[in-house]
Every structure is written in C-alpha cells, then in structure tokens.
Amino acid sequence: MSVATSKEATTIANAPFDNPDGDIILRSTTDCVDFYLFKPILSLMSPVFKDMFTLPQNSLQSGASTIPVILVTESSKTLESLLLLCYPAALTTWILQRL
Numbered sequence: 060m061s062v063a064t065s066k067e068a069t070t071i072a073n074a075p076f077d078n079p080d081g082d083i084i085l086r087s088t089t090d091c092v093d094f095y096l097f098k099p100i101l102s103l104m105s106p107v108f109k110d111m112f113t114l115p116q117n118s119l120q121s122g123a124s125t126i127p128v129i130l131v132t133e134s135s136k137t138l139e140s141l142l143l144l145c146y147p148a149a150l151t152t153w154i155l156q157r158l
Contacts, residue, residue, distance in 0.1 A: 067091045072135060075146055083112070084128045085138060092135035093128070094142060104145040 069091045071077045081095030101108035111129075131138065 069093045084126055086128050086130050087135040087138055088130050089134040
C-alpha cells in the first residue's frame with residue numbers, strides 16, 4: 060500500500076465498485092483502475108482494512124473530489140477478486156462471473 064502521487068489516466072472498476080457515493084478509493088497502480096468503496100463495509104469484513112482506516116492518511120484526492128485515494132500495487136483483477144469476497148451484495152456477481 061502506498062500514498063504516493065499518480066498522474067496516470069485511470070478507469071473505474073466494474074459494479075459494484077463504481078459507486079460515486081463511496082467514501083474511499085483503492086487504486087491499482089498496476090493498471091490504474093479505481094475501486095469506489097465504503098469504509099464501513101471493508102472495516103466490518105477485514106481487520107486489516109479497519110486498522111488501515113484508523114491510520115493517518117496523507118493520500119491523494121480524487122480529482123476535484125474529497126474522496127481519499129489509496130494506491131495499492133495489486134492488479135485490478137486481484138483487487139476485484141478480493142473485494143468481491145468482502146462485499147455482501149457482490150457475492151451473486153462473483154458467482155455469475157465464474158459461470
């Protein structure tokens with residue numbers, strides 16, 4: 060995990076990680092994909108995320124928005140697989156993608 064700056068053009072992840080109401084963005088620095096997420100969901104599902112959100116953040120901001128951006132080195136495919144397991148509403152999406 061890193062909070063360094065990134066000036067590359069980014070794309071937005073597929074649903075359910077494309078909600079502009081999210082309060083945090085995880086950005087894959089491998090392929091510049093933004094995952095719009097909700098801290099409470101991630102905090103409930105993972106003590107790693109919960110602890111990460113309690114640390115001081117010197118992260119990027121998303122354009123003109125005030126949504127913090129946390130840079131991660133994992134690929135978007137890896138992040139999507141992990142996050143689909145964390146998001147309760149995403150289970151159906153995850154199963155359907157595997158069919």
